[in-house]
Amino acid sequence: SHSGEDLHVRTLQAMFRRTGISQAMLATGTEGMPLDALTAARLARDGERPGEIRHMCSGYHAAFLLLARLHGWPADEYWLDDHPTQMAAREVVARSFGVPPSKLVTSLDGCGVPTFAFPLRAIARAYAFLADPESVRSDDARAGLAGSVAVVRDAMLGHPEMVGGTRERLDTSAMKALPGRLVAKGGAEGLRCFAILPGPRAKGGSAAASGLALKVEDGGANERAASAASVESLVQAGVLDGQALRVLARYHRPMAADPHGRPAAEASPSFELAPMRELLG
Structure with a gap:
């Protein structure tokens, strides 16, 4: 969008x-x-x-x-x-998410085209595929899509301003802060998705490709919550620190102003991501 x-x-x-x-x-x-x-x-x-x-x-x-x-x-x-x-x-979406086309839950988007509902875990898996489509096995149903998905990924990495915009868009700002490492996409009603490419962790070591999806339960009216939770999740995932985190500080702890424009409050994330083994276990 x-x-x-x-x-x-x-x-x-x-x-x-x-x-x-x-x-x-x-x-x-x-x-x-x-x-x-x-x-x-x-x-x-x-x-x-x-x-x-x-x-x-x-x-x-x-x-x-x-x-x-x-x-x-x-x-x-x-x-x-x-x-x-x-x-x-619909067929491409079903294959990317690992869901039979007949099982897709559909509705209408605000612009009139069909849209789909998925659990957050399925969205995160799909974004992990976006991060590293070349790694799927040849017998994986998604294998035939790998080349096209890589083209989409590389286009988003190369032109982050086309994903969101040049001003105050977390998806674009996050990709510019982590060039070549992150594909980010905001969605309606408080949805935020990230494809994290393989690479070094912020505090040492390396990580395989992964996907991150989060949803603010009361929808997209409160952008502060979605932005703060997104940046904090990237920090805890070991992707973001140092200069990149400083660039995204206004999203990480966004301020609210009083009627005179003075800082009045700060949105501060307060949660811990569960280890992946707990989520899968």
Whole structure:
């Protein structure tokens, strides 16, 4: 869910020019102001309509249209559950998460396309696959996806600003703080996901690829809780310390201000991650 900044718009417009799709074909359901506050304020000040291209979901709606064009499927109603694009997406999601397609729990996302429900443990396993898709065995159902998943991982690692935005987005900030080591993605309703690539631990030793998923139970209205819990989890997982932690300090212990702009309170994480053997045992 990108922030709707100008760089996101320029990237989508370039895709449109190369492929022949257009903003008019996007079916996000609403124009919506961009998530980025400064961009939204500028558009409002200038009286500029944002258009569906600035919608946070415009990127993957464009991807559905490109998938349809690649296979020669009709672009009309690409968002419907029985459209070939959604059926193809459902199969890939099921394989990535290790769930039979018939067992997927689905609903509708806020932008109108099907979305899926998974236990956090399954999400963490899927993000571990994203971190190191090349390591899966040849007889693993996910093996055929490894090359494509690696392309997605490397694109996110190489362009973290396209995942979130350039300002106040934890997913982008975390990837920039740990370049080449972390893929991060925020989701709706307080969901945060991380693919941790193999590498050294902060306090010595090395670690295999792993996935981390967390959910704030009361949803996404309280960004402070999700951000603080995310950074603290990365610290306890041995991924984050030193300069990288200092860069993310505003997410780790976010401040709340009083009406005069003075610091009034601090969100402070207070939990300990259970050892993996306890979670599996």
